[in-house]
Amino acid sequence: MSFLDEVPWNEHGLIAAVTQDAATGRVLTVAWMNREALKETAERGEAVYWSRSRKRLWRKGEESGHVQKVIELRLDCDADALLLKVEQVGGIACHTGRESCFFRKLENGRWVTTDPVLKDPSQIYKNR
Amino acid sequence: MSFLDEVPWNEHGLIAAVTQDAATGRVLTVAWMNREALKETAERGEAVYWSRSRKRLWRKGEESGHVQKVIELRLDCDADALLLKVEQVGGIACHTGRESCFFRKLENGRWVTTDPVLKDPSQIYKNR
Numbered sequence: 001m002s003f004l005d006e007v008p009w010n011e012h013g014l015i016a017a018v019t020q021d022a023a024t025g026r027v028l029t030v031a032w033m034n035r036e037a038l039k040e041t042a043e044r045g046e047a048v049y050w051s052r053s054r055k056r057l058w059r060k061g062e063e064s065g066h067v068q069k070v071i072e073l074r075l076d077c078d079a080d081a082l083l084l085k086v087e088q089v090g091g092i093a094c095h096t097g098r099e100s101c102f103f104r105k106l107e108n109g110r111w112v113t114t115d116p117v118l119k120d121p122s123q124i125y126k127n128r
Numbered sequence: 129m130s131f132l133d134e135v136p137w138n139e140h141g142l143i144a145a146v147t148q149d150a151a152t153g154r155v156l157t158v159a160w161m162n163r164e165a166l167k168e169t170a171e172r173g174e175a176v177y178w179s180r181s182r183k184r185l186w187r188k189g190e191e192s193g194h195v196q197k198v199i200e201l202r203l204d205c206d207a208d209a210l211l212l213k214v215e216q217v218g219g220i221a222c223h224t225g226r227e228s229c230f231f232r233k234l235e236n237g238r239w240v241t242t243d244p245v246l247k248d249p250s251q252i253y254k255n256r
Contacts, residue, residue: 003239018146018155025153027146030209042234075239076229077222081158083230094205101204102211106170111131111203 003042004035007079014050015082019093022071022085028093028100031058033082045070047084064124066090090119097121131170132163135207142178143210147221150199150213156221156228159186161210173198175212192252194218218247225249 007015014032021028031049033041037057040048047068051058061067068086075082094101096117103115135143142160149156159177161169165185168176175196179186189195196214203210222229224245231243 003234003237006239016144016158018158020153020155025148027148027155027211030144030146030204042237073234074230075232075234076158077224077226077231078229081229083155096205098205101206101209102202103205104203106131106201106203109131109170111134 004039006075007035007038009035010080012052014052015080017047017049017082017084019047019068019084019086021088023087026100027102028068028086028088030101031060038082041070041084042073047086061089064090064092064095066092066124068093092118092124095121095124097124132167134203135163135166137163138208140180142180143208145175145177145210145212147175147196147212147214149216151215154228155230156196156214156216158229159188166210169198169212170201175214189217192218192220192223194220194252196221220246220252223249223252225252 013034017031017033019029032052034050037048037050047060047070049058049060067089070084070086072085091099097119098115098117103113104111105114141162145159145161147157160180162178165176165178175188175198177186177188195217198212198214200213219227225247226243226245231241232239233242
């Protein structure tokens, strides 16, 4: 039996995937994978997700160059979430040009942006 | 406007919540919150989730004592995931008696259990 068969894919054929910087422990992104994305991630050693908005495989970094090299791939107890420990090429995971997508923090009842933009998105996505 | 209104709750009224040990960076759990769970988490400073299987609020640690004290609460760029940095009371987040729910690692095409059981679940959930 393939490791892919142990994932009880949800009603949309997906599983949540949390991605963490292997060196710093910072949580970078939460995205989704389908069977093909997980298979390809394991084979290539680079994160491949399923883009729910674009309805296609999303090879992380395909436009930006901000590839996530997979150091470790983990599955949780009820097999409904994956954890990827990665080396984040370029140090930027978020489409806003920030290190992490979790750049807002709850402070006194408000979401406050705490992280700087490291690179202007217009410089990251030149072909858009 | 409340910070709760900035979350575009999914079709089930939920948002994914990744919980990480604030001290070690280890990702402990992925669970779900509804509006009430997030409100209560922010107010109490302890993680409260929505149990999809039991269809009720799940005050983490209510049976086990393994409460998660919230140090920081973050929201991602498209507001479809939360990140909680917590102090994990008892050092056990998983119902299997392990530190983290992500105790299985992909090795040579197989999910291999890498983490020890720290406490027998029958000793954790005595009233079941």
